[in-house]
Amino acid sequence: MLLMGTSLILIISTLLLVWVKSIRSSIKILSLQSFFLGIAGLSLAWQTGAADISVMAALTIVVKSLMIPGILDSTMRKINVTREAEKYLGRETSLLIAAGLVVFGYVVTGRFGFLLAVSEVRYLPDAISMLLIGLFVMVTHKKAIMQGIGLVVMENGLFLFALSVASGMPFIVEIGIFLDVFVSVLLISILSYRMDRTFKSISTDWLRKLRG
Amino acid sequence: MEQSWLLFILAGALGLFAAGALAALLFAGNAFISRQFAYGCSLLANAALIAGGILGLSGETLTATLFRGIFAFTDILLRINALSAFFLLVIGVVGLITTIYAIGYVSEYGRRKSIPLLHAGLPVFLLAMAGVVTAGNIFTFLVFWEIMSVVSYFLVVYEHERSEAQKAGMIYVVMTHLGTLFLTIAFFILQHYSGSFEFQQMGQTPLPKPAQSLVFIFALLGFGTKAGLVPLHVWLPRAHPSAPSHISAFMSGVMIKTAVYGFLLVTMQLLQPGPLWWGIATVIIGANTALFGVLHALGEIDQKRMLAYSSIENMGLIFMGIGTALIFLAGRQPLPASLALIAVLYHVANHALFKSLLFMGTGAILMVSHTKNMNLLGGLIRRMPWTALFMLVGSLAIAAMPPMNGFVSEWLLFQSLFTLGFSSHSIGMYLFGVLMIAVLALVGALVAFLFIRFFSMTFLALPRSDKAEQAVEAPLSMRIGMGLLTGGCIVLGILPFVLSGSVQSAAEALTGTSSALSYAITAGTISSGSSKAAVGVAGLLILSGGFVAWALTRAIGRKTVITRGETWACGGTLLPPMTYTASGFSKPIRVTFHLLLKPSRRLVADKDPQTPYFVRGYSYSSRIPLLVEDLLYKPVMSILVAGAQLFRRIQNGIVQSYLLYLLATLVIILVWAIGRQP
């Protein structure tokens, strides 16, 4: 029951990320998603009895659900820009493509999932969808902060994928990836702030001028 | 025990070169010590090379591993046979003499800070060349070949503040790496079929016919680039003039010969005798190159560019000889092939001598008058008498005038082509031989024209500019260098049998037969008795004829008085602008061959604005366009650049698109993985 619930929430939150218009909403969705990801991790850890997974899940809840959204939110407050997320594709088109990616995730799972136990299979399509949609978010949004959010979602997907397929990656690797994402988001915040100061905008369109 | 001596000497020579270069760099602060080390070690090492060359001519093949590499194929393996020994000898002799010359010449660059690099570059360059001709496996060969190319690049752009030197270096390094690419392909095809990286093993294994021809084509392209065969020659007229003169002497005199060595190695030692078209193609390419080289040389007024084109021409002649040998080998006639190879090897040695000599002379002229433009020189015979004498001998030698060494190799080439015509059974080959003789004769005559022009315009008549007027004689070490080479030219001309033993051994190493000369004699194509020895008699005859002439002038008539007078100049004073120029001297040739050269000229009259009948001055410029570059290289390059521009659109500067590439790749991989699952 719990498994189905968390799985559903994860998928819906991912799709919702593509639908919302304001950045602050996206941050809230991210927070929610990470929280339920942590719950899923904890439940898996309780099932298999592995200690490091529970540590990772706890870390996920603390950092990705609380700290990172916090940083992003404070950056948003400092920046004096419109709160709207500028995209290349419209919200309906994005939603359609994201739904397609979710279906794609299910297809992939269906072909490969016969090797896994039931509880793990439940999360595999979520994982693949989160990975692809996180990347998709990075592709379609113009503002730098959204790219940070997309990155975190990608990492969520990766974490879930590792949980499903291999009951977690080696601890060191997990911690390393975690650190990478955390620092990346930090950097994106700082950069957004600087970009805003310089260009009065955090749209990555300006970066086009840097090509050789 | 000679074996170990030989390898010891060779290793010692290589080590000395390396030591000299390192020392030059270590003592970079003290210019004097750096110079002494570099050139001193070079002198000793060159002497060692000469000794090694002489020892190695005994005919057996020796191999030795110098360093063991990580993998088996990365050993540094040396291999010496008579052919390598011959080339070592050439490298050593020219190296020794040019080093002596260089000691005086580099004082021209004395004030530069980077001069230790120039000092160090020379031994490394020689080291690489010696390594190329003694390499025993693919790795060694390519390593030394690369070192040679890279070091020569740096030496060519040594005067980096001149933009044409930079451009020349760029074209040179691109072309030479293109050639190396072809070489590598050829070597790896050979390795694939013979299963070994070592040349010794490769020679034993025959390849299937298509693979053989592929190797041949790639070897021709690769070595042809380095040798300067048309149309791969475009770097030569730019690179050789831009380098410092002693380096130009090395590049023209020795470096392009390593390409000849490589080509002979691959086609005659590593491959089995191939089909007839190999030889015919090589001869045609060689003839084309020779004619192209000499015609363009006649259009040049820059001395060094002219000499570069002349090197192209001589390489053409050499490849004509190699092609003739290939034709004979294809017909299973090793003896005439050996004759052709003897001609080729003689010409390699001769050209090394006289081309280095000529570059040294132009270096001396450049040093004292700061110009290479023949239209600005003249009258130097009085100001630089020794250099003039040496240049005269060099010009006579390269024009193949008896009794100089050039005549010997030209004569041998003639005889090889004659044998080709004489021994052929089909009308096609017969006429081919005759036509090639005609081309050889034409090229020979044009070369004589070229060097008469060179010598006359530079040294005779009146100085055409202040630069020529202020010229002085070259420093002693340069004169010694030039004098030694001049002596070599004369000696090899009068006593060619000095070299015949070594040449015969080297040719034997390639075709497996000896006594080609006695064959030629008994076959009657050469007159009885060794006619090569008799060229010396011809030289003595000319001298005695001159003596007879002098005796006649004393005997007949009374004792006459010689007075000096002004040259008749239609009643006026003879001024430099009234004398003939280099451009004018070769004008008839440019006119006759205008279809091949397509010269263009502009004559602009600067008229008086008041009336068109009074002209204040004329400006005349004529140029021969670089046809090969315009017709072949430019289109290829523009296609490449257009293609690259197309690809550039991928890099559009939008971060998101790069991420899109990632996303797409991920999805595609997943789809593909799905498809593969049963």
Next chain:
Amino acid sequence: MSEIYWEMGQVVFLILIAPLVTGMVRKAKALLQGRQGPRLLQPYYDLYKYMHKDSVVSVEASWIFTAAPFVVFGATLTAAALVPAFVRSSLFSFTGDLVLLVYLFALARFFMAMAGVDTGSSFGAQGASRDLFVSSLAEPVLFVTLLVTALPAGTTNLSGIVAHLTGKEWAITPAYFMMLVAFVILVVTETGRIPVDNPDTHLELTMIHEGPVLEYSGKPLALLLWSAWIKQVLLFALLADLSFPWGFAASAGGWSPFGSLLGFFLKLVVVSLIMAGVEMSNAKMRLFKVPRLLTAALVLSLFALTTEFLL
């Protein structure tokens, strides 16, 4: 053994007869033009005259100018020792062959050209330039033409060629006539006769040999003129020997030496008359039309070679 003396005599004879041959050609030309012309032995008198005159040398000239006449004479003399005129083998036939012969002439031309430029006079330089231009194109044709006789003989040695021609395997073929015509054209070119050049004048139009010679006087001039005449007689001898290869003296078979000398002299007379005829029946060509003439000779020779091979 006595053949050696005859060979030496051959060389001396060629040298001494050269001015006479020149005189013959001039006399023949004059008679054809309806003039009396100079006496036959005039060239000898000219040489004598020059040998007794002082010479003036340009201040601009260097040692090359002074050395050139000696080198030219020496090279021409060596060439004379190579050509079999009336004795089947020449004195120094073992030293070289037709390649050496052509290159000896080239050596002479080398020094003449340098001497022409040396004085700084543009007349000499222009003559040198044109001389080199014409000979650059003539040399390949000369080789191809001589190959018509050399290839069947299997050797480039002149004595060997003559031996083949006087031997039994040889017969007159149509190829031979073509070769002879081509060779006549080449002799005209190499000796600088009309239609290629006019050897009797010193004008800008006709300066191939005369240009460099112009600055010389006195004994060196005598040497230079004599060398030119010797070269001419050598070429005539080749033409005579190739067109009429009978009457050679040899130790084994052949005519007696005196007879062959007389025969050779007669051949020279005939060739001189032919040359005079050629000169009289043509006008001098424009310089840049000369390559066309040489191309015609080349085509003839190639044709001759082809038919010779096929028959």
